[in-house]
Amino acid sequence: MTETATSHGGTDGEHAPAALVELDTTVNGDAVRTQVPPRLHVADFLRQHLGLTGTHLGCEQGSCGMCTVVVDGEAVKSCLMLACQLDGRSVQTVESLAGDELAPVQQALSDEHGLQCGFCSPGFLMTATALGYQGGCPSRGEIREEIAGVLCRCTGYENVVSAIERWFAEHPQQAGSGGEVRSV
Amino acid sequence: MTALEDSREQTAVAGGSLGASLSRKEDERLVRGDGRFTDDVEPARVLYMAVARCPYPHARITSVDTSAADRMDGVEHVLDPATLRRLSDPITVLRPVPGAPTLPYYALAQDVATHEGQPVASVVATSRHVAEDAVEALEITYEPLPHVTDVLAALEPDAPVLHPSVLESNLLAANSSGSGDPDARLAEADVVEEGRFRIGRVTALPMETRGVVAQWRPGARELVVHCSTQVPHLVRKQLAESLRLSESDIRTVASDVGGGFGLKLGVFPEDVLACLHAMALRRPVKWSEDRAEHFRASTHARESVHDYRIAAAADGTILAMTDVYATDIGGWNSPFGSAQLSSVVFNGPYRVEDGYTERRVTLTNKTPIGAYRGYGQPEVNFAYERLMDRLARRLDLDPVELRARNMLTPRELPWRNPSGAVYDSGDYEHCLRMAAERIGWAEHRGHSRTPREDGRLVGIGFSSFVERTGYASARFLAKRGSQFGAHESVTLRANRSGGIDVYTGVSSIGQSSETAFAQVVAEVFGTDYDLVRVHAGDTAASPLNTGSFASRTMIAAAGALREAAHALAAKTLRLAAWRLEVAEEDLEIAGSVVRHRRDGDVAATLADLYTVAITGQGIPPEEDPGLEATAHFEPADAAYSFGTAAAAVSVDPETGEFDVERFVMVHDAGTVVNPKIVDGQVRGALAQGFGAALSEELRYDPETGQLINGSMMDYFVPTAADLPSMELLHTEVPSPVTPFGIRGVGEVGTIPPGAAVANAVCDALAEYGVDLDSLPITPETVWRALAAVSEPASPEPAAPDPAGTGPSDQGVEFR
Structure with a gap:
């Protein structure tokens, strides 16, 4: 290209x-x-x-x-x-995350109503993806600190934190590897 | 930590979709990065606009020389003020302040600019970088004029007048309303609590800035304008007026909007400029606001000074309440300028028969004020709820009991307040009691005020409120000169795939209207939620409507959706009865089919029935072909949401540093369409309320008139690490004046945080006699308040002299 x-x-x-x-x-x-x-x-x-x-x-x-x-x-x-x-x-x-189906981190963000206007969502999703590469299982407090570099005016963050917490809990292996990198 | 009351199960509407936390229609595209925000629209051969802005708060523009910029490689077009004036008319106001004259405000400043950031010239070039370089090459000379930034100082006789061609002072308009004989009640009352309350200037700060992409086809006389707005049909109207076009010539499209919060209501100068460039060049023109521009050229909000009084009997019964206030509107009357609900709900949830408000809408040399979530309601809530706590202290009453004694009871509602607002229904005291119980008020109240082991003092504070949601009526709006209706309109159209398309002018700004609209249609029609698709924000496709603001969308749209879905369902059943040769009454719509209620084998698919209607082949002779319905609905009245918030704080009495350790929000939104969405709206508005209460304030240097913290590095919106956990509780009293009993829910969270936190801090520091009277509340303001009361006789000020930015002693006075 x-x-x-x-x-x-x-x-x-x-x-x-x-x-x-x-x-x-x-x-x-x-x-x-x-x-x-x-x-x-x-x-x-x-x-x-x-x-x-x-x-x-x-x-x-x-x-x-x-x-x-x-x-x-x-x-x-x-x-x-x-x-x-x-x-x-x-x-x-963010375009790399989903295939035909949403990636688990995207699904978690939707399921927990962690987005409203959605303008900030790619920022949270990619921050979470990088956090996933670090492995481990961050606490809610740690998640709050980690995502504090992305602002949101719609949600008040609570549901974003819940979504990332849920993603780590339900998909520890994917959170550890950051998920599959797909082609554009 | 969310607590949902079981009372939700009492939802008045039974059935499949309504009341369920269904997945949002909007989510899939947004989490995939497949949203289409305005800056994502990139037509072929598009050009880029940049805007030269006045760097002074008040200045005469003595010359604009564009010749150097014109000669630059890549510069395609330049607009100066004189050219602009030839081509366009002033920007119109959508929600005028009653009694205010029209201020001539062109998209480029004519002669005099009245605020920093006001557009003076604009350039279009082959790239944004070149356009911005060309702005630097413009030679604009200014003659700085005396300026005024303080809202009270602006009303002084010696203040420089911003619009001398129209006004003799900076008082744009004064409005008063009231009932009874408050002055007599004040004279006979046992106690009168009064105070001056200053509300800081903040901004909505949506994560997506404003933006516009304009395309003009002269032969077709078609101007297509993509823009980030809450009101595409109103933008179309305003553009037609400023550009001297017919509305027929304009199509406005707002696809995904990255947050609005009231800021994106109506036309801004850059929208007009981009259109004029596109029309001159016959090429698409794009402007994407940068964040520095956003802080100066979009709108601000809230700034006001309230002189409040509550007169009461010795037992705490309120006898009268008054608010005389100056509210800043900045350098121009923006389309929704000056928050207009302070007067409407100035008495909050309390029974006040004798009261009045007087509003003084005041021009200053600052960025124009626009609408922002709450629209005047957080401001007065801070004042009356601070006064209620002071009254309780003065009368040695429990502040919860004082509130309860004065709250309107369910049996008193509906009830008209002194401003003429009719509170529809609700149980205000129930919410107060729930909040007091959840926060542990009784235990705290019985406890002595000794410091905790960590040396901190703890306090609890309350804020009870009502919130006006929706508009009373078109008649109400007409009296105020508002340029829009109180209704919503939708079109439903069946398609041959078996789905229903919903067309609405309500753009998707994060409020989940695509989801909620589909829920109502699915519920009423009886089809699957997945078979309903909402197409939002395109004026070419949607019926003419009002838009998404004032917590009004669902209140009005639900009625239109219900009516249109009923009409479509009735026709579908008639066609099915004819085709299946059974009685209509024996049929029902279920998911994707119409079937016999007792014999499932007698059925037809919706796709087949819709196709029959659309083709007109095989319909009864008396039926018209087609399957489409447009409905308009105006609710009977505004609905008033209500509730009580409680904050628990701990304060370091040495430094003034404090933490909000718990925050309880008890709220009633009437019948809930989607609990998950309602919670999300409340949480999000609370976060903005906390920002305005604790960390956000736009500050101007009084000497230079410059905004001194106009960047995201200097203006602190809450991050995920800053906010306390919010405990949400709900009651569910259906409103009698809206479809399904819905109350609006978008703005309520912005109202109580300031008062609740301030009351909690004052409670913690009660023994010091600390009294907070301004927003935001910062450790610095608490420390200053502590210093003021602990060393009252000190000859040296305990804190730096705030005179330069503080309230003037004259200005607003009681009448």
Whole structure:
């Protein structure tokens, strides 16, 4: 898959002041080789270059957590990382979680009514996915601390915490591995 | 830690869907990342808009030179104030303040800007980066003018006047209402408790900022506008007015909306600008608000100063209640500007025959005030509930007993309050008693006020409330000049796959209307919940409606859904009876079929019957073809939700630091359509209530007039680690004025946290005589209050002098 920035008007384009940078990365299990403007951040790269609009933007300064993705197993706010920094790394977005059926962590979020407008849900799901990679079985208090980097104005968080707690309880093996990484 | 009362089982509506915690229709797409929020809409050849904004709180715009920006590579179009004025009319107001003149507010400031962040010019370019670079290249010169940011100072005679062409002062309008003879009651009362209560300025801060994508096809005269709004049909109306188009020319689409909370009610300047650019260029134009813009160019809320009085007899019986208040509206009257419910429920759940309110809607050089969940109700609740606790202390009464004595009883309802609001039904005292029992009030009350082992003092505080949900009537709205109705409208249409499509102008903002609407249709029609699909937020597909705000959607929409589903079901049964050659009365709709009540072999599938109707092939001669119904419904009156919250806190009396250790919310939402959703609404609103009570406040530097904490790093909304556990309890008294007995539920949680926590902190610090009178309550405000009472004679102020931002001594006065 080869992309050139000139085909994407969203951010940067033919008027980028600097030369494009080579990028060789893995997105949701697929190899992506492309060129990106040096000042393009990961969230815009995912949304505008790859069409993965499940990753949302809420503040673009690392405060709200809407844009959280998983990079090499760790939760990362994708508005604070440059696309060129993905070189040689593997990134996982919310689009990777479900197959025909929802992934257990998604099902748990729905079952516990852990979302209302749903704008923050990808941020919580990817934060939980990264938490799952750490293994163990976090307490409610620990879950609250771990997800405090993602804001929500709808739910009051209680049901988000319940959903992640339930996911860990019902699917310890998947929580431990983070689930299967599927292709885009 | 959730406790649900068994009383829910008394739900008045029996049956399959209604009252069940069914899975939400909205969830699957949202958890997959497959929602379609406005910024996800990316038409071919789209261009990007950026906006130049006034950096001053009040300034004359002396020149706008766009030539350098025009010459930049990638810049396609620039709008300056003069061009804008040629092409458009001022933005209209949807819910005017009664008596207020129209303020001319164009999408770009004309001559004078009245708040920081007001749009002055806009640029469209091939990328957002280029557009923002071009904004930097605009040469705009300003002449800063004297400004005023304090709401009371703005009413002083020497304050700079924001809109001198229309007004002689910053008083946009004053409204009063009342009944009885409160002044006489005040004069004869044994006690009068009074106080000034300041409510801080906050903002709804939906996680999705605003956004718009405009596309214009001149030959077709078709303007398609995707935008993040709670009211697509009202946006269409307002755009038609500002753009000088017919509503026929405009289609507004709000697909998924990432939170509204009242902020996304109506047209903002950027919506008009994006449309004008798109019409000039004949190319799609997109604007996605960034968070820094959001803090300055979307709306704020709540800021007000209330001078409250309660007159009472020695036994605690309330004789009169009054509220004279100044409420900030910022630099412009936004479409839903100035919260209008403070006056409506100023007496809360208490029996007040003699009372009045006077509201002074005041312009200041700050971001415009708009609607925000609660719309004036949290503000007055803080004031009257703080005063009730002070009254109890003064009369040496138990604050729970004082409340109970003054609450309206079920037998007194319906009852008209001094503002004319008719409280429909409910058992207010029952909720109060439940809250007192759950929080352990009796044990606490009997306990001495000695510090705990950890040195902290514990306190319990209550807040009892009513919440107006829905609108009284179109007649009520007409008297206030509101540009919308009290009804909702839906269209139901059967399809050949055996499903029912529901079309609504209510956009999906997180309130779960797709789910709740489908539940009502499934229940009334008798079909499966999975066979009902709700299509929301597209003005081209939906009947003209009002929208999602004021906790009104279900109250009004449920009636329309019920009526339309009844009509569709009746026709379906007539067709089935004709086809099956049996009597209609012997048939029933069950899931995906119509069948004979006693002989299951006599049946037809809904898919077949719908196809018959849609094709018109095989229908009775007297029937029209088609299977579709549109219904409009206006509820008989507004319904008043009610309840009591209780907070238990511990306070460090040395530092003022405090923790909310428990929070109990007892609430009545009438008949519950979906318990899971209702709980979610209450929890979410409580979280916003806690934010406004404890950590959120937009602060302006009085010297420069600048917003000093306009970012998510500096404005603290609660995180998952900040909120106490909420214990929810419910009662379920059906409302007599709404379909199924539903009461609105969206806003109620915002109301009680401030008063309950403040009362709890004051209870913990009762021996110090600490009295809190402003929101938010922070450790700093508690420490200042402690310092003020523990060292009253100190010549040095115990805390920094707050005079610069504090209340002025003149301003609002009792009349």
